[in-house]
Amino acid sequence: MTQTQITDAVCHTYTQAGVQLVLIDEIHRLNPRTTIGAQAAADLLKDLTERLPATFVYAGINVTDVENALDLHHHKPGTLPRHAPYLHQRTAGRIGSLTRLIRQAAITAIHDGTERITKTTLDAAQLDHLAEQHNRPTRNR
Structure with a gap:
């Protein structure tokens, strides 16, 4: 096989x-x-x-914890665990979606010079298709 x-x-x-x-x-x-x-x-x-x-x-x-591996100069340890309910809801509990979200937010933080992940950078990060489908609002009929 x-x-x-x-x-x-x-x-x-x-x-x-x-x-x-x-x-x-x-x-x-x-x-x-x-x-x-x-x-x-x-x-x-x-x-x-x-x-x-x-x-x-x-x-x-x-x-190594994901947050400790970020190596962002101004990121405050403990930021991501405080957002656990948001992160779980946003990624539908998928580890692949979570790592992609954190990676995208870290890249943004490096490019914009802030060197830290905030809820705002997490909100702005684009997710993979499965997570985006999960978070798409449903229309009321």
């Missing part, structure tokens, strides 16, 4: 079984700068999180 066929089979099986929680251990082994194939594994996990109606929990040793 190809990787795509395996992924499709896993998604089908998990959906049919009603899996609601997926635990991923040893996430520290997925550092794409040091591990061969880690980027492919990270891409696979992103694909699974977008296709499965389940909560994913990641565990690992000495895993």
Whole structure:
């Protein structure tokens, strides 16, 4: 089977079984700068999180928090966790959408010279298609 066929089979099986929680251990082994194939594994996990109606929990040793990895000179640690409900709603709880949102806001912060992420920069960031569809207002009939 190809990787795509395996992924499709896993998604089908998990959906049919009603899996609601997926635990991923040893996430520290997925550092794409040091591990061969880690980027492919990270891409696979992103694909699974977008296709499965389940909560994913990641565990690992000495895993750097996303906010600490931003390396923005004026960003205040703790800003992102304070916006957790907003971030979850905006990204529909998708880890891929969340990382894209934070990355876009960080790029904006670097380009505009503020070197910090605020709710305003998060609001201005464009999301991927799945998250944008989730956040599209519904029309009343």
